Amino acid sequence: MNRLAETVLPTRWGVFRMFAYTNKPEEMPHLALVHGDPEQLDPACVRVHSECMTGDVFGSVRCDCGEQLDAAMKEIAQHGGVLxxxxxxxxxxxxxxxxxxxxxxxxxxxxxxANTELGFGVDEREFGIAIAMLEDLGIKRIRLMTNNPEKLAAFDGSPVTVVERVPLQIPPRQENRFYLQTKQQVMGHLLDVLPNHNGKHH
Structure with missing residues (x-):
């Protein structure tokens, strides 16, 4: 994992330091946004967020990604940590x-x-990248903001220890309730989404 650049990034949540990393030259760089001194954040509050252009940039309500990103940035800006x-x-x-x-x-x-119909796995992500980035930042113990047991499992046996899981549940909307139910019931996410009796929404 190579660190490519570092800069100061003022945001609507607060001022962060942003680091860019890559492990494959052809890939877009992965980013770490840090609020506070990483080496003094023990344990550090960490959110591992996968890019969702539709939710993060355009405000799509098919998913809860954009709202999760907003909530995580607020939490990290208030208490210190890393996104x-x-x-x-x-x-x-x-x-x-x-x-x-x-x-x-x-x-x-x-x-x-839908993913499997297209010939992919349900989740094709790889979280070793996140561990390498945290190691580079000098972070060894974290409070992980996630509902995804696969993210928790990714840290098992790694140099970065998860000392606490911090839930990050966003209230479901009509448009994403079925999506969140699928994440809970099929993908094992640690959510509490009540059934929608008015029909499915994706």
Missing amino acids: LYLRQEGRGIGLVNKMHAYNLQDQGLDTAA
Whole structure:
């Protein structure tokens, strides 16, 4: 993992230091946004957030990604910590394939089945990148903001220890309730989403 650049980034949540990393020259750089002194944050509050252009940039409510990003940035700005922004759009299948998956969801498939229908795994992401970035920042113990047990499992046996899981549940909207139910029931995410009796929304 190579650190490419570092700069100061004032945001609407506060002032962060932003680091760019890559482990493959052809990839878009992964980003770490740090608030506070990483070596003094013990344990550091950390959010591992995979890129979601539709949610993070355009405010799509098909998912809860944009709202999770906003909540994580607020929390880190208040208490110190690190947001890792991994360029793994669409759970690792890329933006164009995610758009194809959306069309399949509109035909009745859930988010997991849509990915497999396109020939991908339910989740193609790899979280070793996040561990390498935290190591470079000198962070050894973290409070991980996640609902995803796969992210927790990724840290097992690694040099970075998760001392606490911090839930990051966003209230469901009509448009993403079925999506969140699928993440809970099919993908094992640690959520509490009540059934929607008014029909499916993807």
